Amino acid sequence: MRANVSREGPDNTGSSARDQQPALVFARIPRLLRYAATEWLVIGCTWVALWYGPAWVYVLGLPILAGRFHALGVVLHDACHMDGRVRGAGVWLLQLLAGYPIATTLQAMRYHHLRHHRFSGMPLDPYLKLGISQSLRRRNVRRIVGLLLVPFWIMRCLFGTLALFVPPWRSAYGRMFLQDRSQEDLTYSPGIRECLRAEPFQGGFFVLVGLATWAAPIPVVSFYLIPLLLAGAVNFHRVTVEPVHVACADVRPETVAATTVTHAGRFWERLLLFPRNIGFHLVHHLYPRAALESLPALHAWYVKRQADAAQGAAT
Secondary structure, eight states, X not given: OOOSOOOOSOOOSSSHHHHTOOOOOBOOHHHHHHHHHHHHHHHHHHHHHHXXXXXXXXXXXXXXXXXXXXXXXHHHHHHHTSOTTOOSHHHHHHIIIIIGGGTOOHHHHHHHHHHHHHTTTSTTOTTOOTTGGGOHHHHHHHHHHGGGHHHHHXXXXXXXXXXXXXXXXXXXXXXXXXXXXXXXXXXXXXXXXXXXXXXHHXXXXXXXXXXXXXXXXXXXXXXIIHHHHHHHHHHHHHHHHSBOOOOOSOXXXXXXXXXXXXXXXXXXXXXXXXXXXTTOHHHHHHSTTBOGGGHHHHHHHHHHHHHHHHHHHHO
């Protein structure tokens, strides 16, 4: 079943607020590469400050690094919603800048994330955790477990590299690491095989990270691995609080609106927890191909449209 909430063009069928819907901007690889390069510029400057600054600067630098690694994931996430046939050197470079360093690939992220959009709140939604929205204890436990996300993803690339050559392991790979809940035999699934072909490159990246850690353990662990673990926990927190974890029977716009939470609050939240406009999550689900830079204007238009509709219903 496909989500029927994606409308990739202006809505000109109703009130004046609808007529003013901002033009949708779609993700493009050159623009995403610029975003990734910007994040690496901030990371690099922070590394320099930590290297030459006093020890207490690390307390300030750690959340900045974690937030920027998290932001790299948001940049790669935008590429997930592009045409799946996009190929070329730009895509490879984007993976190198925004995928491999945070322990994932575009193929793996696309596989599980697009299922979340297609089956949001339904049994096949890989992110659905029924009851967690009503339990603070379960949410806190999940935030702590999030520290294991990056090690788990590193295991994914190693297991996936083996599964590429050992077909009986592929279904386990899809279910454990890509959260496929279909119960289908994934041995010869084209989507799984595409993910598997990307894993050796991811594995090779972390072999290099391992060698760098052996050669210079303190800077690699302090400036890269610890912030990356924290970024994984932040990512776990975000996917926990973005949806309302209840069972849904469909993915109609009104259902999505009732079960999707927008987090567009304070500056520090946008910096660390919801970078690159990912907090505008409702309009992202309604218009999943809209680029991250178009989400604030789209959110403002949507809020105005809803307010106009409520005012019209009251009169």
